[in-house]
Amino acid sequence: MSVHKEIRKVTTARLSEMKLRGEKISMLTSYDFSMAQLVDEAGVDVILVGDSASNVMAGNQTTLPITLDQMIYHGASVVKAVKRALVVVDLPFGTYQGNSRKALNSAIRIMKETAADSVKLEGGSEVIKSVQRILSAGIPVMGHLGLMPQSIHKFGTYAVRAKEEAEEKKLIDDAKMLEQAGCFAIVLEKIPAQLGKRVAEKVKIPVIGIGAGGGVDGQVLVIHDMLGITQQFSPRFLRRYHNLAAEIKGAVGNYINDVKSSDFPNEKEQY
Ligand code: KIV
Numbered sequence: 001m002s003v004h005k006e007i008r009k010v011t012t013a014r015l016s017e018m019k020l021r022g023e024k025i026s027m028l029t030s031y032d033f034s035m036a037q038l039v040d041e042a043g044v045d046v047i048l049v050g051d052s053a054s055n056v057m058a059g060n061q062t063t064l065p066i067t068l069d070q071m072i073y074h075g076a077s078v079v080k081a082v083k084r085a086l087v088v089v090d091l092p093f094g095t096y097q098g099n100s101r102k103a104l105n106s107a108i109r110i111m112k113e114t115a116a117d118s119v120k121l122e123g124g125s126e127v128i129k130s131v132q133r134i135l136s137a138g139i140p141v142m143g144h145l146g147l148m149p150q151s152i153h154k155f156g157t158y159a160v161r162a163k164e165e166a167e168e169k170k171l172i173d174d175a176k177m178l179e180q181a182g183c184f185a186i187v188l189e190k191i192p193a194q195l196g197k198r199v200a201e202k203v204k205i206p207v208i209g210i211g212a213g214g215g216v217d218g219q220v221l222v223i224h225d226m227l228g229i230t231q232q233f234s235p236r237f238l239r240r241y242h243n244l245a246a247e248i249k250g251a252v253g254n255y256i257n258d259v260k261s262s263d264f265p266n267e268k269e270q271y
Contacts, residue, residue: 010045010086012118012140012184018045018217019206025218027208028226030081031057031074035223037081044085046208048120048220049075051090051150056224063149064093068106075114088142089114091121093150096130103130107139120187122148124174128181135182143178145171146212147190158235160211162191172199179203187220188212190237211237 008014018025027046030036031053039047053074054066068091075089089110096103107119118140121127134141147161155161162168171191178186185206188196193213200207200216209216221238224230228243258264 027220036078100133
C-alpha cells in the first residue's frame with residue numbers, strides 16, 4: 001500500500017473558514033524560489049511576495065522604486081516553489097493608484113506572468129475604484145491599511161498610525177469598504193492593538209496584522225527580519241526567531257579561513 005500524503009492548497013475560502021473557527025493565520029514574505037520552498041514546506045498558510053523586496057532584496061531605502069517587472073520576477077520565482085500556501089503578490093507603487101484601468105492591467109500581468117493566487121494593494125477609499133475593477137476580473141484582492149509604506153513621503157515617518165480619533169475612524173470605514181467591495185482579507189500594519197482587535201471584530205474577512213496586536217486573525221512578518229538576516233531594523237513588533245546574520249558570517253568566515261590555509265578543498269573534495 002502506498003502512503004500518499006495529499007497536499008491541500010490554501011485558498012481564500014479556507015482562510016475565511018479559519019477565521020470562523022478561530023484558527024490563527026500564519027503569513028510570511030518570500031521573494032525567491034529556495035526560501036519560498038522552505039517556508040512552504042514548513043507549513044505557513046500565506047506567502048506574501050511583498051514589495052519589501054525593494055528594501056531587503058534590492059537595498060532601497062523605501063518600497064517605492066520597485067517595478068512591476070521586478071515584482072513579477074520575484075512572484076514567478078516564488079510560485080514555482082509553492083505547493084500549499086496561498087501566494088499573494090504586492091502591486092508596486094505607481095501601478096494602481098488613480099487609474100483603475102491601469103490597476104486592472106497591472107493585476108492581470110501579475111496573475112498571468114506569475115501564476116500567483118492573488119494581489120495586495122495599499123489604501124482604502126482612495127483606491128476603491130481600482131480594487132473594484134480588479135475584483136470584477138475575478139482576481140482576489142488583499143487590502144492593506146494602517147502604516148502604508150508606499151505613502152511614506154505623505155506620512156513622513158514609519159511611526160504607529162491611527163492613534164488619533166479621525167484616523168482611527170477612517171481606518172475602520174476603509175476596512176468596511178474593502179470588505180464590502182469583496183476583498184478576501186486585509187493587512188493592518190503598525191496600529192494600536194485595541195484598534196486591530198476592533199477591526200477584526202467588525203469585519204468578517206480575515207485581518208492579518210504586522211504590529212497590530214494579538215486580537216487580529218493572523219500575523220505576518222518579513223522573513224529576513226524574523227530570521228535575523230536584517231540587523232538594523234528592530235521595531236517593537238518584531239520577534240526574531242534566529243540570528244542568521246551571525247550564522248552566515250560565521251560560516252563564510254570559516255570558508256575564507258579554509259581557502260586561505262589551503263584546507264579546502266581536501267583530497268575527497270576534488271576529482
Ligand atoms: O511588503 C511587505 O512585506 C508587506 C508586509 C510588511 C505586510 O506589505
